[in-house]
Amino acid sequence: xxxxxxxxxxxxxxxxxxxxxxxxxxIAALATIYLLKEWKQVFIxxxxxxxxxxxxxxxxxxNIINVETGLVEFLIACTIVSTALSNFFLKTFTLGxxxxxxxxxxxxxxxxxxxxxxxxxxxxxxxxxxxxxxxSFSAGLELGQMLIVLxxxxxxxxxxxxxxxxxxxxxxxxxxxVLGLGLQMAVERWPWKEKRENSINISK
Numbered sequence: 001x002x003x004x005x006x007x008x009x010x011x012x013x014x015x016x017x018x019x020x021x022x023x024x025x026x027i028a029a030l031a032t033i034y035l036l037k038e039w040k041q042v043f044i045x046x047x048x049x050x051x052x053x054x055x056x057x058x059x060x061x062x063n064i065i066n067v068e069t070g071l072v073e074f075l076i077a078c079t080i081v082s083t084a085l086s087n088f089f090l091k092t093f094t095l096g097x098x099x100x101x102x103x104x105x106x107x108x109x110x111x112x113x114x115x116x117x118x119x120x121x122x123x124x125x126x127x128x129x130x131x132x133x134x135x136s137f138s139a140g141l142e143l144g145q146m147l148i149v150l151x152x153x154x155x156x157x158x159x160x161x162x163x164x165x166x167x168x169x170x171x172x173x174x175x176x177x178v179l180g181l182g183l184q185m186a187v188e189r190w191p192w193k194e195k196r197e198n199s200i201n202i203s204k
Contacts, residue, residue: 003129004136007120011140014119016147022076022185023112025178027145029083030105031152032174033090035160035167042149045105050142052109053116058134060117072114074189079108080182087175093167116141 015023030049034042059065083104120137152174159165 003132007133007136008140010119011137011142012144013140014116014137015141015144021181022073022080023115023145024148025080025181026076026083026108026112027148028152028174029080029087029178029182030101031149032156032171032178033087033093033101034153034156036153036157039153042153043146045101046142046145046149048102049105049109049112049145050138052106053111053113053141054109054134054138056110056113057117057120057138058113060114061120061130061134065114067114068191069115069118070189070191072111074186074191075111076115077182077185077189079111081179081186083108084175084179084182087171090171 014020027046027049030045031042034045056065060067086100086104116137120133156170160167160170
C-alpha cells in the first residue's frame with residue numbers, strides 16, 4: 001500500500017473513532033458557536049488547530065520534546081473544559097467576539113499533537129520517510145476533523161436555522177454536555193492520582 005494512503009488512513013481512523021472522544025469533544029466545543037453559513041471561519045479555525053498539533057506532532061515524534069503520556073492526556077481533558085467554559089462568556093456571535101477561538105485552537109492544538117505523536121512513533125518504520133508519514137497522517141486527521149465540524153454545523157443548521165432554536169441556547173446546550181464529559185475525563189486522568197495511591201499504600 002502506498003505510504004501516503006497508509007498513513008492518511010491511520011490519521012483518519014485516529015480521529016473518526018470512538019476512542020478519540022476527547023479530540024471530538026474539543027472540536028465540538030470549538031465549532032458549536034458557528035453556523036453553516038460561517039463555514040469559511042470554521043475552516044480557518046480547524047486549520048489553526050491542525051497547524052498547532054502538526055508542530056508538536058513533528059517535534060515529539062522526532063524526540064525533540066518529550067512529555068509524559070499521562071500528563072498529556074490530562075491536559076487534553078483540560079483543553080476540553082477550558083474551551084467549553086469560554087463559550088459561556090460569549091455574549092455575541094460577531095467575528096470580533098469569537099476571534100479568540102483561533103488562538104485557542106492553535107494553542108490547544110499544540111497539546112493535542114503530543115498525543116498524536118505517540119501513534120506516529122509506534123507505527124513508523126525506520127526505512128520509511130518521516131515527512132511523508134507526518135504530512136499524510138496530518139492530512140487524515142484534518143479531513144476527519146472537517147467531517148466532525150460539518151456534522152456540528154449541519155446540526156446547528158437544523159436546530160437554529162430551521163427549528164428556530166435560540167442560537168445561544170444551542171451553544172450552551174452543547175457546551176454543557178462537553179463540559180460535563182470533559183470534567184469527568186479530567187478527574188479520571190488526574191496524572192498524580194497513581195502516585196498518591198502508591199504513597200498511601202506505602203504508608204500502610
